[in-house]
Amino acid sequence: MLPAPGTPVPDVFSPGKLGNVTLRNRIVKAATFEGRCPGGRITDELIEFHAEYARGGVGMTTVAYLATSPEGRTDRHQYHWGMDDGGMLRKLTDAVHAEGAAVAAQVGHAGAVANAASNKMSAMGPSRIPAPTGMAITKACTEADIDRIVADHVRAARGAHEAGFDAIEVHFGHNYLVSEFLSPKLNRRKDSYGGSLENRARFARRIGRAIRDEMGDKIAVTIKLNMDDGVPGGFWVDEAVQVARWLEQDGSADALVMTVGSSLLNPIYLFKGDAPLAEFAATQPAPIKLGMKIVGPKMFKEYPYSDAYMFDDARQIREAVDLPMMLLGGIVDRPSIDKAMGSGFDFVAMGRALLREPDLPLKLQADDRRRSLCNHCNRCMATIYSGSRCVLREYVPPIPARSGS
Numbered sequence: 001m002l003p004a005p006g007t008p009v010p011d012v013f014s015p016g017k018l019g020n021v022t023l024r025n026r027i028v029k030a031a032t033f034e035g036r037c038p039g040g041r042i043t044d045e046l047i048e049f050h051a052e053y054a055r056g057g058v059g060m061t062t063v064a065y066l067a068t069s070p071e072g073r074t075d076r077h078q079y080h081w082g083m084d085d086g087g088m089l090r091k092l093t094d095a096v097h098a099e100g101a102a103v104a105a106q107v108g109h110a111g112a113v114a115n116a117a118s119n120k121m122s123a124m125g126p127s128r129i130p131a132p133t134g135m136a137i138t139k140a141c142t143e144a145d146i147d148r149i150v151a152d153h154v155r156a157a158r159g160a161h162e163a164g165f166d167a168i169e170v171h172f173g174h175n176y177l178v179s180e181f182l183s184p185k186l187n188r189r190k191d192s193y194g195g196s197l198e199n200r201a202r203f204a205r206r207i208g209r210a211i212r213d214e215m216g217d218k219i220a221v222t223i224k225l226n227m228d229d230g231v232p233g234g235f236w237v238d239e240a241v242q243v244a245r246w247l248e249q250d251g252s253a254d255a256l257v258m259t260v261g262s263s264l265l266n267p268i269y270l271f272k273g274d275a276p277l278a279e280f281a282a283t284q285p286a287p288i289k290l291g292m293k294i295v296g297p298k299m300f301k302e303y304p305y306s307d308a309y310m311f312d313d314a315r316q317i318r319e320a321v322d323l324p325m326m327l328l329g330g331i332v333d334r335p336s337i338d339k340a341m342g343s344g345f346d347f348v349a350m351g352r353a354l355l356r357e358p359d360l361p362l363k364l365q366a367d368d369r370r371r372s373l374c375n376h377c378n379r380c381m382a383t384i385y386s387g388s389r390c391v392l393r394e395y396v397p398p399i400p401a402r403s404g405s
């Protein structure tokens with residue numbers, strides 16, 4: 001619900017409670033796929049990536065996209081739960097805790113976003129739908145697949161708890177598998193998982209409840225839920241309001257993180273800003289590069305960026321549920337943070353602003369006029385296969401020529 005007039009507004013640098021965990025402040029590093037797990041191996045580079053955000057002052061950092069299932073990896077250079085991590089996830093959580101921050105694991109199944117050719121396994125969807133990165137058509141999940149993937153989510157939650165994570169973020173967004181089930185465009189099923197919203201949400205609700213039944217309050221659970229796929233005929237905010245209400249009734253989430261867009265059909269809608277088509281095409285193998293030349297301009301549409309660009313939609317969810325919520329999308333300075341805090345959001349999540357400057361929280365704390373240096377060029381998106389990074393961070397200004405020497 002929106003806060004009643006006169007309700008004190010929490011300061012973003014005050015501690016915030018997320019399930020049974022207390023974060024030292026209310027700034028969360030949003031999941032940005034790191035590209036630091038060759039062959040699924042957790043590396044020291046991945047650990048250092050997250051330790052840097054912890055040193056930079058976030059309340060919690062999120063390790064992006066640890067797949068629930070082998071075929072749910074976007075490609076083979078990704079960890080999936082059930083693999084032996086050689087104790088490296090524990091090393092990661094210890095390193096973040098040593099810097100005073102909490103750490104979440106994002107868990108999910110990529111559905112049609114998975115690269116079947118790289119994984120050497122069919123990608124899965126609610127129905128048979130084109131899976132462009134692996135140049136294949138998904139296998140439609142059987143009821144047995146659904147049962148197994150629900151159980152894989154529970155295994156992921158258990159694994160995250162055992163490795164010392166404080167929270168898991170369950171991915172119900174971006175037209176990954178669960179979000180594909182929610183979408184009336186992508187879900188063409190005729191059984192109890194397709195058709196009405198109640199049916200399309202059945203898979204999501206089963207996952208949420210199964211995790212809670214197994215884990216209780218041993219680990220905090222956040223759910224990253226789409227509110228608008230950005231695709232005609234896709235999942236839309238009025239349906240997201242109802243799904244958020246059901247998740248609240250089910251008691252499956254400690255907080256909701258609302259998001260938008262489709263990694264499958266409309267990726268820039270997630271971010272707003274520039275569409276770095278040429279940079280993205282350059283990272284792809286030849287046949288996909290050619291395909292991108294043809295369909296790229298249609299798929300990689302640009303959208304005008306504005307600060308706190310998900311606020312208006314997320315506020316509709318805020319009005320509908322009492323659950324704690326994080327505001328994501330274009331959180332870059334004190335005004336965008338204060339807008340969230342003053343409207344009943346309990347946390348803010350930042351992706352690109354922290355990629356650009358991992359120590360932005362400390363900078364904002366020292367100077368409340370400070371604004372992120374991220375210019376939403378989105379060129380970091382093209383680096384996800386080679387170690388995600390802000391391309392501007394690598395830029396070293398030329399040393400001015402010294403006269404008279």
Ligand SMILES: Cc1cc2nc3c(=O)[nH]c(=O)nc-3n(C[C@H](O)[C@H](O)[C@H](O)COP(=O)(O)O)c2cc1C
Binds near residue numbers: 171
């Ligand atoms: C390089 C990069 C990688 C991303 N990887 C993921 C991911 O693995 N999982 C996810 O849910 N979102 C991912 N995102 C989306 C962010 O979590 C976030 O939703 C989006 O960037 C909007 O927030 P921002 O305006 O603070 O950047 C990624 C974003 C970027 C820039």
Ligand code: SF4
Binds near residue numbers: 352353355376379
């Ligand atoms: S490359 Fe850097 S400046 Fe550009 S959007 Fe990504 S984080 Fe921001």
